[in-house]
Amino acid sequence: MSLIKFLTSKTFFLNLLLAIVAIFAISYLMxxxxxxxxxxxxxxxxxxxxxxxxxxxxxxxxxxQLVMQIQDSAxxxxxxxxxxxxxxxxxxxxxxxxxxxxxxxxNPSGYRKVLVPELTDRTFRQAKPTLEALGFQVxxxxxxxxxxxxxxxxxxxxxxxxxxxxxxxxxxxxxxxLGNGNRPN
Numbered sequence: 099m100s101l102i103k104f105l106t107s108k109t110f111f112l113n114l115l116l117a118i119v120a121i122f123a124i125s126y127l128m129x130x131x132x133x134x135x136x137x138x139x140x141x142x143x144x145x146x147x148x149x150x151x152x153x154x155x156x157x158x159x160x161x162x163q164l165v166m167q168i169q170d171s172a173x174x175x176x177x178x179x180x181x182x183x184x185x186x187x188x189x190x191x192x193x194x195x196x197x198x199x200x201x202x203x204x205n206p207s208g209y210r211k212v213l214v215p216e217l218t219d220r221t222f223r224q225a226k227p228t229l230e231a232l233g234f235q236v237x238x239x240x241x242x243x244x245x246x247x248x249x250x251x252x253x254x255x256x257x258x259x260x261x262x263x264x265x266x267x268x269x270x271x272x273x274x275x276l277g278n279g280n281r282p283n
Contacts, residue, residue, distance in 0.1 A: 142163055142164060143191065144164070144188050144193075145190060147186050147202060151183075155183050164194070166199075179205065181205060183205075186201065212267075214260050214265070236274065239275075242282075244276075244279075245281055246277040248277065252274070260272065
């Protein structure tokens, strides 16, 4: 049988018709199955969790049929209570499917501790940007008789001397004793 005879035969057209009907039937069934399994058109609104505790956030998400996933704790933010939610993804008000994970970022219990660098025998001009770059604040500055003008002689925090290698919370105020350029008596 030649190819042209086969392409014009009744058997070929019958098989072609059956294949087209099968493709439409399978496509229709797949679309119906997807609609039922993906909850097409059904959404939950993401609540605003900012500033709430972990337990309140979890209860709120469960009430809305959503799942909480703690992503990380960020840098301490004094505007929010300790261990409260400071960020969430997706944001409040977004429409999402049921059982969607909501990623939250928590506020830690305090500022993280930072290593205090060696500052003695450096000038104030060098010490101040070093401290500020690490997140510290320059506290009170006191002067003593020393030939090195504006040379850092002592470093302290809340009256306690600080040694190289000590750790202090970020944003701590560090007090400096500087030389005033006069010879000691």
